[in-house]
Amino acid sequence: MNPLRSNPPFAHSRTVRALMTLGVVSLGWAGHSLAQSSDEILVWTDATRLPGFQAYQKAHPDVKLRIVTVDLADFPAKIQLFNRSGSGWPDVVFDGNTGQIGQLLAPGVDYLADLSKLVPKPTLSKFARGANAPCVQGAKLYCLRNDLAQGVLYYNAKLMKDFGYSVPKTWEEYRALGLKLAKEHPGYVVGAAGGGGDQFLYFWPSRCEVSQVVNATTVRINFASGNCTRIGTLLDDLIAAGSVSKLSLFDGDFAKLGTENKILMTPGPSWLGEYIVKPLYKTPAGQMAVAMPLRWAGERTAWTGGFGGGIYLVSKHAKNLQGAVDVATWMATSKEYQTDAPTFPAYLPAADLWGAKVKADKYFANDVFSIFRASAGLIDPKYGFPNYDTQGTFTNVSDAGLKAGKTYAQILPELQTRFTQVAQAAGYTVVK
């Protein structure tokens, strides 16, 4: 008996998983080849963007779209399989995980179309500054940004007034406020560092060199630099005092703090209000407000991070390339779709129309849209999306470290080691 045909669930799982991937691939391939006759455009989307693509189809009946809802968890892997089989690539893809762009742009993948020549320059210039930065390689552009998740500062205006505090503008003021809060009102929090959120809410805004892509073969990783240690020390001080939680913003126990109205403030992405504060923290209307992202006292600009935001990709193998580009451009820029989009559009003219709708919502205590608009261009573009998974690697080290009781002073060197190893295994030269 062949030991590989052993305990069915174990060995089966790996084989079954590979078979399932191949099955999905061959279904996609079979489906695509069935429609090869007309220049049909194969669209892969998630459930949230599906209505948008359907609206495009309705508005353009002469164009044939085949829209498929797909889970894009292993999307770069699926593209690898299509490359091996030589056909089946989706023509237009909405990818909710911008971090995957690094793997898709790795040498040898050769899947994405260069949009810099295919999308009119006036259109490209109206995107928020840095919105398309993850997809830029040299002079080429490989995606169009759908939405931005710029980090801003959420605070409870009522609590701030009751406690007599003023809204911090700098990280130093934030730290001082956190320490004061821990003394005067223990149990209240000013942020959450767990669950891997720290990389987006604290380290990215501080411009810590997590994995800056210098060029196609070099990354800069330096967790010992001033940019990283300054925010690490701040977090250590506030975590020790108890005003920054080791939980994640989306954790059930942190949401409990929200329902008990113990969250004084927290850095968070622009979609936090609609999707987390309202339904999970259940903060009463008229209390939550939003302020500009914090800056360091010695610096003139406030930088922030991007906690999400999706991208539209176009395949260079598309039979109807211009048609596919038009679909992607329409989805990213049209007022018909983006005005009612769930999150802040990256295309600024559409964002202004979106804002008019948001302004009508009386939930927040101040005008959140003008803050979102002003901070849209402040996402640090140097953050970097190399061809390895930075989010998973960071979370795996920092969250495990926090839960084990380590301080960032101990976690930062571990991050340095792990990131350096992963980068070198992925073929990069690591510089400081």
Next chain:
Amino acid sequence: MTVSAASPPTRPRRSRRAGHAYLLVLPYAVLLLLVGILPALYALLTSFFDLEKAGTPFRGLFHYQTAFSDFRFTAALGHVLAFLGLWLPAMLVGVPGIALLLHVRPSRFTEAMRLVYYLPSAVTGSASVLVWIFMFTPQLSPFGPLLKLLGFSSVSSVLATPNLPLAFALMAFVAYSGYWVVVVYGALQGISPEVLEAAVVDGCTAWQLALRVKLPLITRYLTLMLILSFAGGFQLFVEPQVIYSASLSSLSNPAWSLSQLAYSFAFQMANFSASAALSIGLLVVSLSVALFVIYRTDFYRTDGGDA
């Protein structure tokens, strides 16, 4: 030696039976060829040649070197060996133990219990891992008070990296012991009752009956269990992978086990050749262990009586 005059008439019956046997094995053989042997040969080719490059150059042991010198390889090997070191002894003691207990006094109760023991095996890999995550979360689990007593305040402390081999061994034992209890119980039922009666007449206690009479007669099945469990456990993949994704990268590791490392080579680093090399390595180890055990225990001998 007696010459049986009846041999010639039995030959057609035997060859018909042999034909039936081949027919029964045929689907398995076809599947083995399609999803076992051919992919293994393809992996062998992929590990030595760069198939996607023009001219398919021969790379010798280059990809094997990449795979085995990767910074995660030693840790992954250590993790898998720690897991096997906990799980295999538990299986070797637990499975015959439970089967022998069930066999002491067969009744409707034992029928029901065999089904109860088997049920966890019916829940497939990834679904059962999600159930286990629920079981390991002190706030939600029915075993919550026990977990809190042991000092675990959250699922992150239960599934912290040092505890993972034990957690996986527990999961694997619950999932697969039932399956093997059914097999071993079947073997016990095949023991001739005369042997058991003779032992009782000779003054065996129940304990001696189990350990001195029944156990030696089922060692072949335990050997089989050892071979298959080693091969399956050495290729552990679903449990560490699902815990990694379900915890949004907080727990476990994308390359905790060797199979995960091979998966990571292929699908995260686009290095199919290194992945193939590592997979061939896993195959060679599992095959070697199987062959060693088979030849050391004369597994396929057909003379001598046993179950």
